Amino acid sequence: MDRIRSPIITAFHPVERTMVRDIGTFLRSRADGSSQASVNGRWDIVTEPVDTGIPDIEVVNGQTSLSTAAARNLASTTKSVPQMQNITSRWLLKLLPWVQVSAGTYRVNRRLTYQLGDGRVTFTSIGADVRVIPAELGELPALRGFGDPEVLEALADGFEQREYAPGEVIVEAGAPVDHVLLIAHGKVGKVGTGKYGDEIGLGILADGDYLGDRALLDEPGTHGFTARAATTCTVLALPAPAFRAMLDRSDALRAHVAAFRPDAAAPTNKHGEAEISLTSGHSGEPMLPGTYVDYELSPREYELSVAQTVLRVHSRVADLYNEPMNQVEQQLRLTVEALRERQEHELINNRAFGMLHNADLKQRIYTRTGPPTPDDMDELLSRRRSSHYFFAHPRAIAAFGRQCSARGLYPDTVDLNGKPVPAWRGVPILPCNKIPVTADGVTSILVMRTGEDDQGVIGLNQTGLPDEYQPGLSVRFMGIDDQAVIKYLVSAYFSAAVLVPDALGVLENVEVFHS
Structure with a gap:
């Protein structure tokens, strides 16, 4: 001592x-x-x-x-609420206008639209060998609606696989259309001639696109542009003579092709909608055309989807450990956060109503060189009359920033809900990590117009649910089981709808690892 x-x-x-x-x-x-x-x-x-x-x-x-350890027996520590790393900004949920769906189903009525073979073709591959799925040949305009599986199987067997290096010409402008060409993999640039003889870009074709489908007709004509491989390309080609031979063997195919007339369809506007007959600039008393507005006979209906879970809390925990924080409330708060994250994921990726899968094929474009460039973003904006927001993975936003820096450009910054966010042409570019990035660094960028009044993209939900905790989200007590565990059913109901095709656009094949 x-x-x-x-x-x-x-x-x-x-x-x-x-x-x-x-x-x-x-x-x-x-x-x-x-x-x-x-x-x-x-x-x-x-x-x-x-x-x-x-x-x-x-x-x-x-x-x-x-000691402090002994002193804590007589004092309470100041503590935070439980934290969660998976909580994101969820800009999409915040900015979508939500429409009340009292009936549980939302119907989108549109004008009648005529569409002929504007889809994409799907392929299968075994090793390096690629083959078109026979039923997918129905995406070609001349074969749309033809359902003989044996004939389609024989046609699929007639395609030849070709490989093209970057810069190699696939078809030349002015050359006769003598092959049906299906692009299985890669990017193909469409090159034309300008007014003064200079070379101009007409767009990009990529996986699933096709050209030369007029080779299936009696008068195929010539190619109106040069198709040049922008990357290494795998192309399947069906020679016109092979198709003619199949016509000779199949009466059903011959009758189907003979009935097809590319110019015989009903008059339409540039969007494929049935024409409304009008006249203007006339004088005197000419006969005025009569007309009416036709609607789709089977409009699309969106049912509310659901994300659910059962929250379990032991009654002993709920009874004894509620100071200074209520255990049930904290468990419920984190569960609701997880449900909202899943809700945004479904709005992006769900195959039935998710935006990546429901954008119109005409509103899908490809990057010119791989990474997202200002030219690509301008092209994406030019496809619609108004754009309100871009949504992109943070890596895609960073890749776009690098491309701007390389050109000496600086994206705008706009104020959105009190927060500065980057923008392009005044349209905010918002992060959304629910947009997937593949293992090889390929993702997509969404652009959309929102709101019913603007014929845009809308969110769907139903408020006023029994035991509603938040709009469109309910928490219902399910009872206490034999193990003294309290159970709550937590449900979120939601969906999304694209009112007109040009409300939503997608920039595809965006490379985020490209320097």
């Missing part, structure tokens, strides 16, 4: 060796200049251990006071 002796401050005269034990006396003597002051006006301050009579203090492991 150590003994701690309290020091007493003393004043020590250097000449007379006088020790003043009362420090107050010493200080007063300095102030009034009494005879106790040193002849040279200096005192030395020293200390010496003295026995003060204070009881000894035990020192255990160097500790002389109450």
Whole structure:
């Protein structure tokens, strides 16, 4: 056991060796200049251990006071609510206008549209060998609606696989159309001739696109542009003579092709909608055309989807451990956050109503060189009369920023809900990590117009649910089981609809690892 002796401050005269034990006396003597002051006006301050009579203090492991571990037994710590890394900004959920769907189903009525073979062809591959799926040949205009599987199988077997290196010409402008060409993999640039003879770009073809489909007709004509491989390309080619031979063997195919007339369809506008007959600029009393607006006979209907889970909380936890935070509330808060994250994921990726899968094929374009460039973003904006938001994976936004920096350009910054966000041509570019990025660094960028009044993209939900916790989200008590566990059913109901095709566009094959 150590003994701690309290020091007493003393004043020590250097000449007379006088020790003043009362420090107050010493200080007063300095102030009034009494005879106790040193002849040279200096005192030395020293200390010496003295026995003060204070009881000894035990020192255990160097500790002389109450430890914090012991003190916590009598005090509460200040703590945070439970944190969760998976919470994102969820811009899509915040910015979509939500429409009340009281009946549980939302029907999108549109004008009647005539579409002929504007889809994409799908392929299968075994090793390096690629083959078109026979039923997918129905995406070609002349074969749309033809359903003989044996004939389609034979036609699929007639395609020849070809490989093209970057820069190699696939078809030349003005050459006769003598092959049906299906692009199985790669990008093909469409190149034309400008007004003054210069070369101009007419667009990009990529996986699933086709050209030369007029080779299936009696008068195929010539190619109106040059198709040049922008990347390494795999192309399947069906020679016109092979198709003619199949016509000779199949009466059904011959009758189907003979009945097809590319110019015999009903009059349409540039969007494929049935024409509304009008006249203008006339004088006198000409006969005015009669017309009516036709509607789709089978309009698309969107049913509300659901994301659900059963939250389980032990009754002992709920009863005894509710200070300073309610355990059930915190469990529910994090569960709702997870449901909202899943809701945004479904709005992007669901095959029935997700935006990546429901964009019109005419509103899908490809990047010119791989990474997203200002030219690509301008092309995406030019496809619609108005655009409100871009949505892109953060890596795609960074890739776009690198391309702007390489050109000496600086994207705009706009204020959105009090937060500065990057923008292009005044359209905010918002992060959304629900847009997938493949292992080889390929993703997509969405652009959309929103709102019913603007014929845009809308979110669908139903409010006023029983036991509603948030709009469109309910928490229903399910009871307590035999193990004393309280159960709650947490449900979120939602969907999304694209009112007209040009409300939503997609920039595809965006490469984010490209330097």
